[in-house]
Amino acid sequence: MTTFLRLLAENDKREGLATACTCLRAGQPDPRAFEVEPEAFDAVPGKPFAYWVSEAVRQTFRRLPPFESEGRTVKQGLATADDFRFVRAWWEVQPGGTAGKWFPFAKGGAYSPFYGDIHLVANWKHDGAEIKNFFDPKTGKLNSRPQNLDYYFRPGFTWSYRPSSTGSFRFLPRGVVFSVNGSSGFVEGDEASQIAASVALANSSTFNFLIRLLFSRGGAGGGQTLTYEVGYVAMTPAPALSDYMCSRLNALVRSAWSLKRTTDTIEETSHAYLLPAALRARLADYDPVAIEAELSRIQIEIDSIAFDLYGFNEADRAAVQVTQGVANEGDAEDGADDEGDDEDSASPIDHTAGLLSWAVGVAFGRFDWRLATGERAAPPEPDPFDPLPAKSPGMLPDGAAPFHAHEGILVDDPGHPHDLARLIEEVLVRVEVPIPEDVRRWLQRDFFPFHLQRYSKSRRKAPIYWPLSTTSGSYTLWVYYPSLTSQTLYTAINDFVEPKLKQVGADVTALRNKGSARTRDDERQFEALQAFELELIELRDTLLKLAPTYKPNHDDGVQISAAPLWQLFRHKPWQKVLKDTWEKLKKGDYDWAHLAMNDWPERVREKCKTDKSLAIAHGLEDLYIEPEAKPKKARGKKKTGGDE
Template structure:
């Protein structure tokens, strides 16, 4: 026998005293065994062999060890637990679901990608998608070319697109969520698979306190462990009677629905319906009532699971105490995990007035459906937990029902037909909500930074409403990524900015003629302000003209790459401008050769790379030009391409684009050196010349 001292409940300053007292009391053990609750535990170390992985689980008593010895294992009878896809280059292969074209998500071009994420029992809002064009052809080619460096990437593809149960690698407790069909799971978003009819009751048992305890016991720690699949397969498992299984399934289904409600208020969610306030008006749901019902459901699930595993009351109390202590002691550790750091930008900006105002902008652009708020359109029925996710949230306009006239360009220009503030106010009046008087200034100076933060998840920043503005934000043009096209910037230039400048120049001329030498101090101030405004508009128009020939958006490239050439058009937001400039410099430096924009601007550089890298050839549609499958089934480079590199480059080279590119790269920086090296040349120039930036 071996003696253990368990002092977890002792405060730090008393641990020494309690340990000394426990050692001193050892002499009494010959007369009587340690009492219940004593810090002294006597165990035969050979009993540890009964547990999967032989953890040093000295705290277990005989009845709990018997559970491990007497029951079957989860990994029997065809049940599986596996790891999934590691892209090795998320910037290339992973996007947030709102930044890719709407329709292809269901066509296996962009597939929902379960990456683990934060603690979220029963339901999780999966916000990332992974590029799976041509059944993952680019990923397979990238893997073949880089396997020595990356190791295994595409693991267990036979399980992709199946309904299952997924969970983050680390959490304070084991709390899986439903994984819908037509998803891919990641290397850190583990997944378990059981027969479809068993999914819901298995989800309930997985989320029970007893299963969490058994899992943590085999891992050797209770504080924020890694819930690895190998150990899950070895955990004790049994099938409940049919009536118990049915009830557990009902409870899990209801818990999933209640947890999902919280996502129906977040506009970045696949479940979004309406923002807070409007949402509750339609659904008549009370958050406090939901939280109380969730606690009640969890209690019933725990009760059923304890009975299922034959855990008595005394052991149950001990298990629940273990869980409570572990959750409390590791709260600080939770904040430091990769999963939480990945979403560290998820500040509560999508609540209250911010959420309402953002929704109004979405309605103004024809993204969200205001009929849900007025009752003109009934609330869509809730999907089932394992139904494939739709490419449009319930709060968006259904496909085919969108307004005939949807805005692709809005402006901050009072009196203009496409004035954003006026359109937002019109929507507010329609749905009977109050807006602040300073809405216009809020939209001009506060909304875009908040929007960037709201639309930042999983280390990606992907705003979908773009504010292009003068340095003081005295004038703004707003674009919506799912409405713009190759002609959008030409329209910005010719239909909005140029007429606005002409109008303000006429106003300046009129003011100058009116005031002359008889102007008061107030009038002189007004004249000076108008002069500054006109100068800002002239500079803004010049920048729009500079970049318009380069504009060739492709949403598959992702938001930040599409936005990067416009970095000079966001001087009102220095932080975002810096990120765009960094991405632009990386594009110039050949970091993103897979991007359609790279091919558009530098075909002379990208086309030859396609002849060397099959994943790039696939990305740009040249796979059959430079590559061929041999008789052994392996892909190899063609000795003679079906078309020459020079021919392909000529087809894709535009003198107008090259001239505009040269102008953008060599353009002086308006304020400070803002991105120039010591030589005065921009980093982009240095990068394109092959020099160190």
């Protein structure tokens, strides 16, 4: 018999150790002390020192079959080896573009049981030809790791690789490619009810209690980073489910999925987005507090069912609940895996900022204001396994007239017919919402940082409203990325900057002609207008310099497409990102991009001769020259004596 002391909960471990040892010497019981035969650890795969649980819990691993059985299997997915090249945020590609090239890409993400939106898409054109041929030209070694391809696009369940102290299993819809960090599970025959029941079971406190026993450093409340690898999930015990129990779990988990998805209908970047929080109640009752309460009730019921299925007694149930409480304390801090969102914040969105951001989207033709006025009904909720839509239900449907017709550019310019601040106010009037104070000031100072934060997911920064400004920010053109073309900069010059220059020039001339009759106020205005005129000339000249060679392609993504324009962005952190990207483009780091082919075709074409993946990217496979196979060295017989 070996004695173990568990001091994880002790703030002063030195004092706790001394006290526990004193109790043991005196023959007194101590809740921190455990006596276990070393052979007892043999029951748990990997033989971790799971001394703090009962023998009955350890024997669960022998008594019940592993999770990867009974028709279930768990698999690792795709490792691209270059996510910046092969992965995009779903709003970066043209709606419907996923049909041929970009496919939803499950990649783990933050803690979100039952439901989690899939924000990314991966380039899997021609069954992943670019990724499958992503070799290192120097070594000939395959950089990427496409694996378990037969499971791509199947319905199943996925989970976060490093979600928090508690597992985070959720539905995986059809049509999705999954990654290494978005490992996924499947059921034989793609039986929907069996998948749903598996999601419920895997999210139970009992399942997560057992899986943590498998971790190399012990699981419950240890404070270490946990990784939900496929091997651990596969080995965790799982009871057989009767048809009745499967049906019961199925109903609970689908209800939880629906509730969690409802909370996502106020997130602009979600496939579920309908309206901002300030307007959401116009569609149906929307009470986040009540939703969370119902989710807690469902979780308690799932836990109760799981306790019965696993046959845990009252003492073991209490141990699970204590462990779960410790684990949940870390959820808020440890809620994202190592592929987490560096810019995205899980904090609640300010209602006013969310409302104004939605109004910007309406002005650009992205979102449909009619959902807020009752002129259009919300579409029915999809099934958890339905393929993700090309557009969220809150977006303007194809063919519908936009709130305001434009050519992909709006402007911060009072009195202009395309003035964005005025359009925001008109949207709010249309939906009968009070207009906040100083919308223009918010647009000039607060909107882009807010927008950049909300449209950054999984280390991709992908803002779609671009403020291109004069040096002082006195004049800003707002360019809508989804409408971006090779003519956009010419439109900016001809329809906005030149007419503004003409207007300002006329005002400058009028004041100049006043001569000595100018008042002190006239003099100040004269100086300000002259400075403004010079800034507009500089903006025009910069756009004229860029326009002839600027040929953006949405497949390159936001960051690459915006890089040539880096000097026109005034938000310093974003400007730095774009400037660094532009320097790397010039060096040849991103020669897979269409923009690189457009600006440096000779260099890119030369690389295509030795890089098949690059050649495929540019449709130039005919340039690729297959290297000659290296001759194998002949193996001679080993010499056994001194004579040859």
